[in-house]
Amino acid sequence: xxxxxxxxxxxxxxxxxxxxxxxxxxxxxxxxxxxxxxxxxxxxxxxxxxxxxxxxxxxxxxxxxxxxxxxxxxxxxxxxxx
Numbered sequence: 001x002x003x004x005x006x007x008x009x010x011x012x013x014x015x016x017x018x019x020x021x022x023x024x025x026x027x028x029x030x031x032x033x034x035x036x037x038x039x040x041x042x043x044x045x046x047x048x049x050x051x052x053x054x055x056x057x058x059x060x061x062x063x064x065x066x067x068x069x070x071x072x073x074x075x076x077x078x079x080x081x082x
Contacts, residue, residue, distance in 0.1 A: 006053060006066055009075030010044045014057075018068050024054045024061040035059050041072065 006012065017033040024045075042057035052063040 006044060006069065006071055007075050008044050008046055010071045011073035012042055012044055012053075012055060012069040013072045014038055014040045014042075014064075014068060015070045016068055018065065022052070022063040024048075024063050028063060031062075036062070042069075 014036055015038065017036065017038060019033060021031045021033055021035055022028045023031060036057060036059060040057055040059070042055040044053050045056050045061065046054040048054055048063055051065055053066060053069065055062055055064045055069065
């Protein structure tokens with residue numbers, strides 16, 4: 001399988017819902033997973049300990065494990081082809 005690597009700045013899509021969502025606050029809180037829907041898109045902001053990625057969705061920023069997200073666009077580079 002040709003799987004793209006997740007990197008900071010990647011645009012990602014939620015491919016399945018985790019049992020709960022963890023907020024990316026300084027003191028993370030658990031939230032029900034129905035805040036997000038499968039297919040929601042977000043931007044990877046940072047890498048966190050424990051295999052989590054900080055992902056900014058329209059509904060807020062959450063800590064998401066890589067098994068629940070897929071890269072739909074790699075990080076934008078400073079050089080764009082027009």
